[in-house]
Amino acid sequence: MTVTSPETPEIVLEAESLVMRFGGITATDHVSMRLAKGARHALIGPNGAGKTTLINQLTGVLTPSEGRIRLLGEDITRLAPHRRVTRGLVRTFQINQLFDSMTPLQTLALVVAQHRGQGARWWQPLGRDAAVAERAGELLTQFHLADVAHTEVRHLAYGKRRLLEIAIALACEPRVLLLDEPVAGVPAGEREELLQTVAALPADVSVLLIEHDMDLVFSFAKRMTVLVNGALLTEGTPEEIAADPRVREVYLGQTEVHA
Numbered sequence: 001m002t003v004t005s006p007e008t009p010e011i012v013l014e015a016e017s018l019v020m021r022f023g024g025i026t027a028t029d030h031v032s033m034r035l036a037k038g039a040r041h042a043l044i045g046p047n048g049a050g051k052t053t054l055i056n057q058l059t060g061v062l063t064p065s066e067g068r069i070r071l072l073g074e075d076i077t078r079l080a081p082h083r084r085v086t087r088g089l090v091r092t093f094q095i096n097q098l099f100d101s102m103t104p105l106q107t108l109a110l111v112v113a114q115h116r117g118q119g120a121r122w123w124q125p126l127g128r129d130a131a132v133a134e135r136a137g138e139l140l141t142q143f144h145l146a147d148v149a150h151t152e153v154r155h156l157a158y159g160k161r162r163l164l165e166i167a168i169a170l171a172c173e174p175r176v177l178l179l180d181e182p183v184a185g186v187p188a189g190e191r192e193e194l195l196q197t198v199a200a201l202p203a204d205v206s207v208l209l210i211e212h213d214m215d216l217v218f219s220f221a222k223r224m225t226v227l228v229n230g231a232l233l234t235e236g237t238p239e240e241i242a243a244d245p246r247v248r249e250v251y252l253g254q255t256e257v258h259a
């Protein structure tokens, strides 16, 4: 039996000494990080720090040159991306052309049905499967999309599209959600709704936020990991990170980082 106490939180996602080389470039240089259950964890770093490369390894788009990734205690280092989603590791999706002519209701019903193994039946009139329709309706309400439930995605405001992207990820019932720049490009007038929704994500879903917007990072995160030049510079609480002179130097754009 595994005994966990408040001092030893359950670790849901663990990267152990990940290395990713592209030819002569080491984009991820022995990076380790752990995400606790219910985490609100941000991954930050200047351009080219290796955030995207790290996330691509966590989701399975890239296979690390070295190191291990564990999800809920199981090694997933070489597991295909879709199998990671099934096991509860989900990244926010960028809506592609496929969804443009569908409504948010149709989109969410499709994803919920697909995730529940009812993909072949998703096109049946909504209402045939009450559980799917109910879950899609819940997500529409939770993500402030009820008023545009029947509007084709192509006509949605940008902020609503970003909300739908997060709702799609939640429809996959994640244990760990990788939230990739949720407010990037969202106009000021639409940000507040998005920020509130991100703040209200279910407490039992562990969230890793990748974000350049420091206001969002500091209002959201309880822990932060800072990457610089592919390596882990430091990890800590927002207060520790804000007070760290090395982090300040990085964000002031100085080239020398003193360890």
Ligand SMILES: Nc1ncnc2c1ncn2[C@@H]1O[C@H](COP(=O)(O)OP(=O)(O)OP(=O)(O)O)[C@@H](O)[C@H]1O
Residues within 6 Å of the ligand: 022, 025, 026, 027, 045, 046, 047, 048, 049, 050, 051, 052, 053, 054
């Ligand atoms: N497929 C690739 N082939 C070669 N080099 C790559 C590849 N992908 C990333 N890199 C390099 O790895 C380094 C890290 O890039 P990455 O995109 O992961 O950084 P990032 O922190 O996500 O940056 P940004 O904030 O600008 O998106 C960069 O030097 C980049 O040029």
